[in-house]
Amino acid sequence: MQTKNTKTLYLIPYFTWIVLFVIAPIGLITYYSFFDLSGNFTFDNYRNFFSSVYLTLTLSSFWYAFLITLFSLIIAYPTAYWLTKTKHKQLWLLLIIIPSWINLLLKTYAFIGIFGLYGPINAFLNVFGIGEQQILFTDFSFIFVSVYIFIPFMILPIFNALDKLNPSLIDASRDLGASSWTTFSKVIFPLTVNGVKAGIQAVFIPSLSLFMITRLIAGNKVITLGTAIEQQFLVTQNWGMGSTIAVFLIIFMVIIMIITGQREKGATSNGKNK
Amino acid sequence: MSETPIIRFENVTKSYDAETTVLDSINLELERGKFYTLLGPSGCGKTTILRLIAGFMQPSNGNIYFNGKLINNVPANERQVNTVFQDYALFPHLNVYENVAFGLRIKKLGKKEIEQKVLEALKFVNLSGYEHREIEEMSGGQRQRVAIARAIVNDPEIILLDEPLSALDLKLRSEMQYELRELQQRLGKTFIFVTHDQEEALAMSDEIFVLNEGHIEQSGTPMDIYDEPINRFVADFIGESNIVSGTMVADFRVLIGGKEFECVDKGLNPNEKIDIVIRPEDLEITSVEKGKMKVKVDTQLFRGVHYELSTYDDEGNEWLVHSTKKAEVGEFIGLDFDPESIHVMRLNETEEEFDKRLESYGEDAYAN
Numbered sequence: 001m002q003t004k005n006t007k008t009l010y011l012i013p014y015f016t017w018i019v020l021f022v023i024a025p026i027g028l029i030t031y032y033s034f035f036d037l038s039g040n041f042t043f044d045n046y047r048n049f050f051s052s053v054y055l056t057l058t059l060s061s062f063w064y065a066f067l068i069t070l071f072s073l074i075i076a077y078p079t080a081y082w083l084t085k086t087k088h089k090q091l092w093l094l095l096i097i098i099p100s101w102i103n104l105l106l107k108t109y110a111f112i113g114i115f116g117l118y119g120p121i122n123a124f125l126n127v128f129g130i131g132e133q134q135i136l137f138t139d140f141s142f143i144f145v146s147v148y149i150f151i152p153f154m155i156l157p158i159f160n161a162l163d164k165l166n167p168s169l170i171d172a173s174r175d176l177g178a179s180s181w182t183t184f185s186k187v188i189f190p191l192t193v194n195g196v197k198a199g200i201q202a203v204f205i206p207s208l209s210l211f212m213i214t215r216l217i218a219g220n221k222v223i224t225l226g227t228a229i230e231q232q233f234l235v236t237q238n239w240g241m242g243s244t245i246a247v248f249l250i251i252f253m254v255i256i257m258i259i260t261g262q263r264e265k266g267a268t269s270n271g272k273n274k
Numbered sequence: 275m276s277e278t279p280i281i282r283f284e285n286v287t288k289s290y291d292a293e294t295t296v297l298d299s300i301n302l303e304l305e306r307g308k309f310y311t312l313l314g315p316s317g318c319g320k321t322t323i324l325r326l327i328a329g330f331m332q333p334s335n336g337n338i339y340f341n342g343k344l345i346n347n348v349p350a351n352e353r354q355v356n357t358v359f360q361d362y363a364l365f366p367h368l369n370v371y372e373n374v375a376f377g378l379r380i381k382k383l384g385k386k387e388i389e390q391k392v393l394e395a396l397k398f399v400n401l402s403g404y405e406h407r408e409i410e411e412m413s414g415g416q417r418q419r420v421a422i423a424r425a426i427v428n429d430p431e432i433i434l435l436d437e438p439l440s441a442l443d444l445k446l447r448s449e450m451q452y453e454l455r456e457l458q459q460r461l462g463k464t465f466i467f468v469t470h471d472q473e474e475a476l477a478m479s480d481e482i483f484v485l486n487e488g489h490i491e492q493s494g495t496p497m498d499i500y501d502e503p504i505n506r507f508v509a510d511f512i513g514e515s516n517i518v519s520g521t522m523v524a525d526f527r528v529l530i531g532g533k534e535f536e537c538v539d540k541g542l543n544p545n546e547k548i549d550i551v552i553r554p555e556d557l558e559i560t561s562v563e564k565g566k567m568k569v570k571v572d573t574q575l576f577r578g579v580h581y582e583l584s585t586y587d588d589e590g591n592e593w594l595v596h597s598t599k600k601a602e603v604g605e606f607i608g609l610d611f612d613p614e615s616i617h618v619m620r621l622n623e624t625e626e627e628f629d630k631r632l633e634s635y636g637e638d639a640y641a642n
């Protein structure tokens with residue numbers, strides 16, 4: 001009896017949290033999504049979401065999130081691999097993680113300075129006589145800054161996966177005649193794919209709902225689901241539409257979690273008959 | 275005999291950092307088609323030698339030759355060597371079948387051929403029917419056997435086995451010892467087997483290398499090493515033995531514990547300090563009057579085939595005796611032995627000097 005009571009006691013904070021900050025907001029959003037501007041019950045918001053405007057928006061949102069994730073992955077995997085091979089790997093890892101503790105807004109403002117017309121990059125370009133370039137408010141600067149912000153969250157899980165990899169498995173693969181590339185594709189990557197999936201989750205999902213970086217760095221040239229929600233709530237005051245977009249955003253997130261979350265045991269082992 | 279050795283080490287030295295030398299100027303030659311064993315205590319460099327042969331690392335100094343060709347810089351995947359790893363190193367994301375098929379798939383063999391070879395290899399290690407098991411569903415001993423199958427299936431020139439039987443129970447272990455030995459003879463391949471179990475080494479090998487702290491103490495056939503250990507370390511490591519210090523009074527006369535005995539060694543300096551070995555099974559129990567030595571029985575264990583007696587002489591030297599006869603604990607008994615049972619070991623003798631000395635006895639034996 002006693003232990004059962006204490007167990008319930010421990011569960012109280014958890015359930016309070018879930019109810020207040022997960023279930024209630026989702027419930028509210030879903031509720032609001034069924035009302036139009038004048039407060040009448042309607043399905044119009046959902047119908048509108050499937051109009052070309054919002055579909056393009058969704059697509060472009062996915063496209064940018066995809067690019068951000070892809071570039072993060074391309075940089076993070078080799079970096080993480082290199083980190084596991086260095087002598088003071090914990091120190092190097094810390095140096096990569098530290099910037100992620102600094103306020104996002106501060107870092108974003110720093111880039112406005114760096115990329116600005118009178119910033120160091122343009123000053124540098126001037127030295128070579130290339131002349132001032134518009135770097136801010138471009139796709140490039142948006143993706144660059146986003147990758148910069150998100151990359152620690154990609155490196156960390158991949159680093160952990162690579163660090164746990166038994167090095168004699170790599171020896172075994174080489175021993176059995178595999179080249180470095182085959183060893184990577186048949187042994188190292190499959191065994192660290194869960195780290196990659198965790199990294200993709202941690203980067204792709206927040207990328208979908210970015211709005212501050214789009215404002216400050218992309219100058220409203222890039223509109224994502226995040227910016228759309230912000231606009232609906234704060235500018236147009238159309239809470240219903242904003243909530244509908246949020247509902248879809250949540251659905252997309254759940255789908256991505258399901259895709260990247262599954263632990264397929266031995267799925268890569270293409271034995272002759274399954 | 276003039277055939278090029280399949281593996282030759284020439285002054286191979288390996289150190290991981292500036293201070294410690296893991297292998298110290300190793301020279302060895304391995305002939306094709308033989309069963310070699312590296313025997314030595316933990317940390318003496320056995321795995322390091324295998325890793326050098328497999329190509330997972332390069333020697334810090336010296337050269338390694340394969341069939342007479344220098345292979346210091348040949349990468350592991352281009353060497354015709356396969357390894358059974360000490361920690362198995364099976365791929366956890368592949369099932370048993372795919373683990374064994376890994377090397378064959380890289381060679382791009384046909385589907386049918388792969389299947390036939392994999393099943394045959396699994397049959398050899400008594401794992402037929404386990405093809406579709408995941409590695410984590412296998413026991414330690416079964417994993418070890420998958421590792422053996424994964425190496426032999428590739429039919430390499432040399433198979434390196436790093437303590438491949440250590441996780442097996444006694445019965446399966448001796449079964450696998452027979453089968454590995456038989457496989458090696460059937461395939462005619464060179465096996466390099468690592469163990470720190472001397473009985474296993476003696477039972478399986480054509481030739482044994484006894485290693486200690488990064489150098490070879492002695493190499494030779496199991497008989498050579500068992501009968502004529504070069505020094506205290508080898509004698510002690512290769513089997514239970516009685517090792518005591520003594521003095522070589524003159525040719526064929528040795529002083530042990532204040533008593534002089536006849537022996538078969540000669541050519542040493544008069545009054546040279548030496549170590550002597552007498553194997554427990556060479557000591558025979560008799561009455562105190564008849565025995566060459568008088569000892570007191572301290573303990574007695576029944577070992578199945580024989581009794582193992584721990585006895586002490588008046589000087590306090592311990593003498594282990596293996597005998598089918600029983601004795602009483604606390605009783606004084608006599609020990610008898612032949613002159614040939616006394617093996618004299620000079621202190622700090624090199625392997626070359628040792629071999630020379632033994633050879634000279636052989637010549638004498640014929641001359642007499």
Ligand SMILES: Nc1ncnc2c1ncn2[C@@H]1O[C@H](COP(=O)(O)OP(=O)(O)OP(=O)(O)O)[C@@H](O)[C@H]1O
Nearest residue numbers: 290296314315316317318319320321322323360470
């Ligand atoms: N990567 C390494 N870095 C530094 N020292 C190492 C490394 N690998 C092995 N050593 C050292 O080299 C020595 C020989 O190691 P090795 O693995 O060859 O021993 P072994 O004879 O196989 O021992 P065991 O019977 O315990 O497997 C040991 O003292 C070990 O500590």
Ligand SMILES: [Mg+2]
Nearest residue numbers: 320321360436
């Ligand atoms: Mg070892």
